[in-house]
Amino acid sequence: MESRNWIGGEWLYPSGEEMVAHDPSALQEEVGVVRFSTKDDVTQAGEAARLAQRGWGALTPAARGDCLFRAAGLLEASLAEVAELASREMGKPITEMRGEVMRGVHLLRYYAAEGVRAIGNVIPSNESGVLQYTKRVPLGVTAVITPWNFPVAIPLWKIAPALLCGNTVIWKPAEHASLTAVRIAELFESAQLPTGVLNLVIGQGHVIGDALLAHKELDAVSFTGSTATGMGIAQQCARRNLKYQTEMGGKNAAVVLKDADVAQAVAMIVSGAFRSAGQKCTATSRVIVERSVYEMFTEALCQAVNNIQVAPALDPGTYLGPVASAGQYEKVASYVAMARRDADILAEGGAAPGTDHGYYVRPLVVTGLDSSHPLIREEIFGPVIGVLPADDFEDAIRLCNATVYGLSASLFTRDLRLAHRFLDEAEAGMVRVNQETAGVEYQAAFGGLKWSSSHTREQGQAALEFYSALKTCAIRYD
Numbered sequence: 027m028e029s030r031n032w033i034g035g036e037w038l039y040p041s042g043e044e045m046v047a048h049d050p051s052a053l054q055e056e057v058g059v060v061r062f063s064t065k066d067d068v069t070q071a072g073e074a075a076r077l078a079q080r081g082w083g084a085l086t087p088a089a090r091g092d093c094l095f096r097a098a099g100l101l102e103a104s105l106a107e108v109a110e111l112a113s114r115e116m117g118k119p120i121t122e123m124r125g126e127v128m129r130g131v132h133l134l135r136y137y138a139a140e141g142v143r144a145i146g147n148v149i150p151s152n153e154s155g156v157l158q159y160t161k162r163v164p165l166g167v168t169a170v171i172t173p174w175n176f177p178v179a180i181p182l183w184k185i186a187p188a189l190l191c192g193n194t195v196i197w198k199p200a201e202h203a204s205l206t207a208v209r210i211a212e213l214f215e216s217a218q219l220p221t222g223v224l225n226l227v228i229g230q231g232h233v234i235g236d237a238l239l240a241h242k243e244l245d246a247v248s249f250t251g252s253t254a255t256g257m258g259i260a261q262q263c264a265r266r267n268l269k270y271q272t273e274m275g276g277k278n279a280a281v282v283l284k285d286a287d288v289a290q291a292v293a294m295i296v297s298g299a300f301r302s303a304g305q306k307c308t309a310t311s312r313v314i315v316e317r318s319v320y321e322m323f324t325e326a327l328c329q330a331v332n333n334i335q336v337a338p339a340l341d342p343g344t345y346l347g348p349v350a351s352a353g354q355y356e357k358v359a360s361y362v363a364m365a366r367r368d369a370d371i372l373a374e375g376g377a378a379p380g381t382d383h384g385y386y387v388r389p390l391v392v393t394g395l396d397s398s399h400p401l402i403r404e405e406i407f408g409p410v411i412g413v414l415p416a417d418d419f420e421d422a423i424r425l426c427n428a429t430v431y432g433l434s435a436s437l438f439t440r441d442l443r444l445a446h447r448f449l450d451e452a453e454a455g456m457v458r459v460n461q462e463t464a465g466v467e468y469q470a471a472f473g474g475l476k477w478s479s480s481h482t483r484e485q486g487q488a489a490l491e492f493y494s495a496l497k498t499c500a501i502r503y504d
């Protein structure tokens with residue numbers, strides 16, 4: 027497969043650098059060739075998006091929703107094929123990847139149906155004979171910049187509400203999710219999305235990012251990725267007073283209290299930490315355990331982790347696959363080396379046959395570090411967790427909040443009073459009790475506090491607020 031841009035309804039080969047995409051589960055396998063864009067391609071995409079916006083914005087939301095319904099049906103019909111391509115491109119285990127594609131189908135249907143929801147408020151006027159109300163209007167041309175770790179769901183949770191609200195989109199997917207992005211754009215083409223409404227620009231962030239953010243036709247930016255990149259993008263948008271949202275990194279804690287259901291907590295913490303090889307912004311990466319159950323809990327956790335084996339992503343039984351790319355492998359391997367040097371290793375999973383030629387990292391559980399250590403402080407984005415003992419609930423909350431990030435946090439307890447205190451006091455945008463830190467549903471608001479987010483929200487109704495501007499209207503009728 028070869029990547030192409032989709033700009034103004036045309037499939038075009040950009041003239042920038044090329045990258046051969048290799049399967050992270052089996053590096054000898056080529057998945058395709060990715061051709062990167064130049065700044066000229068970005069210029070062209072912005073112009074196409076501007077040209078299309080007036081017509082698209084003038085359609086009824088229900089008509090725009092019809093396109094999303096058609097795209098949902100096509101994506102569902104292609105579920106197996108899209109999931110396999112994405113698994114081969116970035117290494118997510120196939121069973122998990124199929125679930126992600128289905129989430130994309132649900133997202134498209136959810137936002138399609140929003141086309142006929144009543145929106146706005148009538149506001150009583152202090153003058154008689156005046157009707158005063160709010161309405162929502164499109165922002166215009168929106169740049170959507172996405173990461174590789176959810177190659178289907180994250181793009182769709184931005185593109186679907188952006189389109190439904192009447193915006194046109196320039197989509198720049200991550201380098202290591204480019205081939206999957208082409209397939210998704212093809213499905214939008216088959217869904218008869220009008221020319222220029224969605225424009226796909228395959229490219230390297232450091233090469234075309236500035237041109238995209240400086241594009242004169244741009245009205246808004248929605249970004250998901252690392253905190254370092256996101257903060258730079260926020261600065262660029264603020265200089266131009268563009269509306270923006272940045273969803274960024276996490277260092278999510280799961281807190282286990284002495285009355286927790288240990289079997290439930292272990293299963294959810296293992297899932298939260300090791301599915302997607304720990305490469306979720308909401309992945310559990312710190313486990314804080316009340317001291318009185320520390321021994322019992324860590325024994326059960328270690329037993330579970332020791333039983334996990336890394337295995338190729340396309341094997342339907344695989345729980346933990348490879349990490350996504352050479353860059354990811356080097357970064358995570360450096361943290362594993364740090365753990366071997368500075369930490370006590372509590373548990374380490376194994377490797378199944380066939381994992382000699384891929385970016386496999388065995389799951390690792392470490393302890394003996396305090397909150398200032400890089401392994402406890404920094405986002406690793408790999409299958410490594412640090413366990414910290416806590417004296418009591420107050421100490422656990424203190425440790426949970428001892429991070430610059432604030433994306434997701436979980437508590438395991440049967441004590442309703444402490445559960446409510448945790449939901450109030452944990453400094454995270456998504457707070458959960460007896461649930462894993464990952465897995466927030468598509469109809470619920472998604473986003474973080476502190477350095478994890480620019481404090482807007484994605485998914486659910488919140489996304490519609492981001493992708494539209496509120497107008498206050500007043501009309502004298504007598």
Ligand code: NAD
Pocket residue numbers: 171172173174175176180198199200201229230231232234235236250251252253255256258259273274275276306307308405407433474478
């Ligand atoms: P990244 O920041 O390296 O890249 C994200 C996207 O930004 C890519 O498309 C990349 O090409 C682009 N980019 C890079 N430099 C740019 C620039 N100067 N201008 C414009 N675009 C640029 O992140 P990544 O490695 O792809 O993804 C992993 C990170 O994403 C992790 O930190 C993870 O926590 C975060 N993430 C956050 C959420 C969330 O909702 N909070 C969800 C998923 C992933």
